[in-house]
Amino acid sequence: MQKIVIVMPSYNEADNITRMIEELFIKEFPQIKDAEMHLLVVDDNSPDGTGKIVKEKMEKHENLHLLTGQKQGLGWAYIRGFKYAMDKLGADAVMEMDADFQHPPRFVKDMVKAYSDGADYVIGSRYIKGGSVPRQWALSRKAISYFGNLFIRLVLVKPKLHDLTTGFRLMKVKGVLDKIDLDNLMEPTRFAYKVDLLYQCIKNAKKTVEVPLEFAPRTKEQSKFNPKEMISTFKVAIILGIRDKKRFIKFGTVGFTGYIINAVALELFSGTAIASTFASFFTVLKGTVLGFIAEPSAWAAGIAAELAIINNFTFNNIWTFKAEKIKGFFNIVRKFLEFNLAALGSVVIQFVVIGLMVVLFGDTRLIRQLGILVSLPLVLSFNYTMYNLFIWKTWKLPWRK
Ligand code: GDD
Ligand code: MN
Numbered sequence: 001m002q003k004i005v006i007v008m009p010s011y012n013e014a015d016n017i018t019r020m021i022e023e024l025f026i027k028e029f030p031q032i033k034d035a036e037m038h039l040l041v042v043d044d045n046s047p048d049g050t051g052k053i054v055k056e057k058m059e060k061h062e063n064l065h066l067l068t069g070q071k072q073g074l075g076w077a078y079i080r081g082f083k084y085a086m087d088k089l090g091a092d093a094v095m096e097m098d099a100d101f102q103h104p105p106r107f108v109k110d111m112v113k114a115y116s117d118g119a120d121y122v123i124g125s126r127y128i129k130g131g132s133v134p135r136q137w138a139l140s141r142k143a144i145s146y147f148g149n150l151f152i153r154l155v156l157v158k159p160k161l162h163d164l165t166t167g168f169r170l171m172k173v174k175g176v177l178d179k180i181d182l183d184n185l186m187e188p189t190r191f192a193y194k195v196d197l198l199y200q201c202i203k204n205a206k207k208t209v210e211v212p213l214e215f216a217p218r219t220k221e222q223s224k225f226n227p228k229e230m231i232s233t234f235k236v237a238i239i240l241g242i243r244d245k246k247r248f249i250k251f252g253t254v255g256f257t258g259y260i261i262n263a264v265a266l267e268l269f270s271g272t273a274i275a276s277t278f279a280s281f282f283t284v285l286k287g288t289v290l291g292f293i294a295e296p297s298a299w300a301a302g303i304a305a306e307l308a309i310i311n312n313f314t315f316n317n318i319w320t321f322k323a324e325k326i327k328g329f330f331n332i333v334r335k336f337l338e339f340n341l342a343a344l345g346s347v348v349i350q351f352v353v354i355g356l357m358v359v360l361f362g363d364t365r366l367i368r369q370l371g372i373l374v375s376l377p378l379v380l381s382f383n384y385t386m387y388n389l390f391i392w393k394t395w396k397l398p399w400r401k
Helices: 014-031 050-058 074-087 105-116 139-155 193-204 227-269 273-280 289-294 296-320 329-361 365-391
Strands: 002-010 035-043 064-068 093-096 121-125 169-172 208-212
Touching: 002 014, 002 050, 002 074, 002 105, 014 035, 014 050, 014 105, 035 050, 035 074, 035 105, 050 064, 064 074, 074 093, 074 193, 093 105, 105 121, 105 169, 105 208, 121 193, 139 227, 169 193, 193 227, 227 296, 227 365, 273 289, 273 296, 296 329, 296 365, 329 365
Parallel strands: 002 035, 002 093, 035 064, 121 208
Antiparallel strands: 093 169, 121 169
């Protein structure tokens, strides 16, 4: 049986917490047959006595837990809660949920069902069919929530997900939450931690699923969300968005230096003794189809290309993929050979593209040079994909562990 711990931070929720505990333990949990449900309230010593109420209720409900501490903000409350759920309660999955009934308890079972059906990350979404934001919300509030979300979707390039700021989510511990460095989440004192956590969970998860959530209006009191929280949320999204593109920019820069080295080395080596020495071993081939092997410039081109490959491998390894740096002599040799194999792919792409263009439009310098330009996006995407999938392995294939 899977153990699922709902981590519920509370600050001055005395008006809500009793009913919340009752609804979960008496109405909702008994309906969930395929998981053992626990509730962990993380109360930051609420002056209104929320923690005391939970403590009393714990006598009645065995699966109710309380973690208290100093108020350090929402992110830290969750981080403490997650750690406790994983280390002390042995959770298989944890949920994020608010105590103020904005996440109606009846939606818990839908989240658990998605998990039981194989999702390792479940997002309670207000912006898919069946989900909603409170009808009472003013148009301006609805617009801020909707466009804020849209903005984050664009910045993070997550068009397939619809709610990136929701506070109602479920994550599997093994492979998703336990892979995250919780102590170094961005903006842990704020609501913005949610975007960083979401981003990392999506990366780790093999199957992310959105489940409709009808976000309810707040019962009493004021929301703790404010413009400051909103700005920091956008900030986190932008930093995460750029961080990923940064790798691509570095990759492009290294590729460009490789290109320069290739071009310069070709001119430097053609006409040198090295190139003509290599070529001279093959003078017998002159006049045959393999005659190019006897050409010093062909050897110069080969040397130049290999120098560019060495340059690209080295700088991608120590710069573009710094965090995944390949170390150790034998590893480096093996990866370098694989890298050369990948480079062969670009040769094939250019061979086919330029070959086809020459056949279609005639063999002129213009067409050949255009051919290089047309191949470029293909070569770049091909290389970038190869590096991320096979060389430095920053992307994982869904069917591979
Ligand atoms: N322990 C602890 N410490 N709990 C806190 C703190 C804190 O510093 N700040 C807030 N909480 C608790 C509240 O008691 C409530 O249970 C929950 O965290 C959410 O706080 P709200 O103040 O109700 O947040 P909200 O309604 O504005 O924001 C909700 O919706 C947003 C999306 O519109 C949250 O679910 C956000 O996570 C979500 O992004
Ligand atoms: Mn709320």
